Amino acid sequence: MKNGKKIQLLIFFLSIFFLLSNENQDQLEKETEKEYRNIKNQYQEIQKQPEEKRLSIYQTQLENEEVIGELSIENTNLNVPIVQGKDNQYYLNHLVNRKENALGSIFMDYRNQKEDKKILIYGHNSRQIETDFHLLESYLDETFFNNHRNIQLTWNEEKRNFQVIMAVIEKEDTSYMNIRLTEKAQEDEWNRWLEKASQKEPLSWNKDSCILILQTCYYEPKDSYLLVIARELE
Secondary structure, three states, X not given: OOHHHHHHHHHHHHHHHHHHHHHHHHHHHHHHHHHHHHHHHHHHHHOOOOHHHHHHHHHHXXXXXXXXXXXXXXXOOOXXXXXXXXXXXXXXXXXXXXXXXXXXXXXXXXXXXXXXXXXXXXXXXXXXXXXXXXXXXXXXXXXXXXXXXXXXXXXXXXXXXXXXXXXXXXXOXXXXXOOOOOHHHHHHHHHHHHHHOOEEOOOOOOOOOOEEEEXXXXXXXXXXXXXXXXXXXX
C-alpha cells in the first residue's frame, strides 16, 4: 500500500476514534448533569418539609449521616444541604447521596468544629453547568453584593446568621485555609483580604467574630479561587 493511502486510512481511523471519544464524553457529561439535577430535585422536595425535621429526613432519604445541615442565601435560589466528611477529598466527586459524580457536593471542611472562629465551606463552579456555587460569581457585581448579603447556616439544627462583607479572588495564597490561627495571624489575614477584595464593606478586624468562607474555583485568572467572606451576626 502506498504511503499516501496509509496516511489517509490513518487519518480516517483517527477521526472516527476522536468522534466516538467526543460522543462518549458528551454522553458522560449529560449523565453527570442529569444525576446532579436529580439529586437537587430530591433535596428540594425535602426542603418542603418543616425545618425542624429536615436534617433527619436528609440523612434518611439520602442514606447519609454525614449531612449536617443546610446553607442558604437570602433572596436567591441557593438552599442546599451541606455534608462534612472525614477529609476534603471525598465530596469533591460524590453527591450528597454518596453517588460518585464529578460535580460533587457542598461540603464543610472536615476539620471544622462548632467553636471555631473560621468556617470553610466548599463547592464546585462550572462554565458548562449551573452548579450551586456558580452563584458566588455574582458577588463580584456591586449591586448583587449589596442586595444579597444575608447567609443562614443551619448546623446540626442550630441556626447561625452571617452577613457577607467581601468577595476576594485568590490565586496563590492558601493560608486562609488555616482554621485555627493566633490573633495576630487572624488580623494579618483580615488586612490581606481587604487589600484584595473586589467588593467589600471596610470593617475593622474583630478577634471575637466568626468568619464564614464560601469557596469555589474561578477562571480569571486561571486556576484561582473565589472567596465569599461573611461575618457572623450577634
